[in-house]
Amino acid sequence: MCLYRCVPLYFPARICYIGIAEEGSATVGSAVLFDFDDTLVETAVHFDRAKKEFTRLLAGLGLGDEELPEVLNRYDIAEVEAAGGFHRDCFPRALVAVYRYYCRRAGRPVASEVVRTVTALGRAVYDRVPRVRPGAVDLLRALAGRRRLILVTTGDQEVQMKRLAASGLAGWFDAVHVLPVKDEDAYRCIAQTRGLVPERSWMVGNSIRADINPARRVGFRCIFVPHPRTWDYDLEEPVGGHLQADSLAEARRFIEPLAKTRMRMLRTKKFPTAAACPAGDVTPAGGTAP
Ligand SMILES: [Mg+2]
Numbered sequence: 464m465c466l467y468r469c470v471p472l473y474f475p476a477r478i479c480y481i482g483i484a485e486e487g488s489a490t491v492g493s494a495v496l497f498d499f500d501d502t503l504v505e506t507a508v509h510f511d512r513a514k515k516e517f518t519r520l521l522a523g524l525g526l527g528d529e530e531l532p533e534v535l536n537r538y539d540i541a542e543v544e545a546a547g548g549f550h551r552d553c554f555p556r557a558l559v560a561v562y563r564y565y566c567r568r569a570g571r572p573v574a575s576e577v578v579r580t581v582t583a584l585g586r587a588v589y590d591r592v593p594r595v596r597p598g599a600v601d602l603l604r605a606l607a608g609r610r611r612l613i614l615v616t617t618g619d620q621e622v623q624m625k626r627l628a629a630s631g632l633a634g635w636f637d638a639v640h641v642l643p644v645k646d647e648d649a650y651r652c653i654a655q656t657r658g659l660v661p662e663r664s665w666m667v668g669n670s671i672r673a674d675i676n677p678a679r680r681v682g683f684r685c686i687f688v689p690h691p692r693t694w695d696y697d698l699e700e701p702v703g704g705h706l707q708a709d710s711l712a713e714a715r716r717f718i719e720p721l722a723k724t725r726m727r728m729l730r731t732k733k734f735p736t737a738a739a740c741p742a743g744d745v746t747p748a749g750g751t752a753p
Contacts, residue, residue, distance in 0.1 A: 492660035494611035494637075495718060496644075496653070496683070499623065499669030501591070503603075503614075504593035504630050507692035510554065513588050517558050517581065522526075524577070526565040535561050540696050548643025551619040555585025587624045593630045598711030603635040607714055613640040615653065624729060645673040650681040667714055670697035676703050686714045 502504035514535060521527035538560045558581045566573045567607040606612060612635055618622050620641045627633050638657065642649050654661050659719040661682035668674025676699055678685050685705035706713040 486602070491663070492658055493663035494613050494659050494665075495606055496534075496613045496615045496659060496664065496666045496678070496692045497636075498613055498625065498666075498670065498674045500618070501671045501690040501693060502596070502667060502670075502674070503597055503599045503632060503686060504626070506593060507690065507694060508590045510593045510694075511692060511741070512556075513558075516584060517561075518535075520577075520580070520671055521562065521565060526562070526571070531565075534564060536695055538564070543696065549618040550643075551589055551622050554588060555582045558582070558585045589626070593626050595630055595632065596711060598715070599632065602715045603632065605719060607635055610718075611637045611655070611657070613637060613657065615642065615645060615649075616640070617642050617645055619639070645670075645677060647677045648681050650678045652682060654681065654683075655660075665718055667718075668741060669693055671701050671730035672697045672699040676702045679704055686717055688714055 497503055513606060514532070517535070518527060518531055521531070535557065539554060539557040540558045542560070543549055546553050562572055562577060562581050603612060614632075614636045616627075616628065616639070618641065623637070623641045625638065633639075640649075640653060650661070650666070653659065653663070661678075662684070664683055665686060666674055666678035666683045667686045667688060669688050670693065675685045675687050679702050685695055687701070687707045688711060689704050689707070689709075706717055708717060
């Protein structure tokens with residue numbers, strides 16, 4: 464179970480530093496875990512644009528009504544739940560399902576050409592180059608070399624790795640986990656695999672459901688960074704005990720004091736800027752954990 468949850472794992476080809484924390488230091492067994500979508504990069508905006516385009520397309524066919532956003536949301540969530548996690552086909556399938564739904568309601572035949580167009584519209588979302596959120600690079604730069612940085616993201620492995628590479632952020636991470644879902648088992652497994660003490664580590668993300676609650680239950684310190692476009696699927700009653708930051712800059716102020724704990728650096732390198740970071744500088748699992 465644990466292995467399933469943690470596979471696939473990725474390690475960067477370039478380890479920017481090697482450091483050993485002082486004995487008994489708060490940095491032993493610690494790391495900062497980051498969510499990717501709508502925490503470090505903008506993602507929801509691409510889905511919203513696709514939904515608007517889909518709405519226009521349906522309107523042009525004389526289909527749809529004021530309930531369309533809610534219907535689409537329902538189908539979208541149903542596809543994710545049916546797939547057991549985030550899969551690249553979920554969103555295109557949801558769009559097609561909604562098109563079929565409105566065809567049924569209107570007593571109209573389903574046109575295969577429209578199905579193809581709608582499917583392409585849904586798939587195109589994953590080809591968009593993700594825009595890095597304000598403060599993301601500053602935060603990663605400030606923490607790199609002081610804490611292990613681990614990306615914990617959900618979605619299709621190939622899609623997420625491609626998007627991470629395109630974002631230019633790949634080079635900052637010591638490890639990347641692409642998972643079907645982020646639940647308690649997943650966080651527990653990451654802690655075991657990476658030798659983390661959850662109480663000394665942070666999870667930073669925009670989803671109460673995926674980033675905050677399950678990580679809190681395992682014992683991680685958590686910083687909730689709300690995003691205005693957060694999907695309904697990510698909403699949940701918080702279990703409590705987390706911090707909330709209005710921005711990544713504010714999140715940095717929570718983490719940084721602890722990250723400044725003295726470390727004995729064995730070897731240092733100047734860290735690259737985001738633009739200079741080798742975008743695709745990650746290699747498949749099988750290496751040695753940092
Ligand atoms: Mg997110």
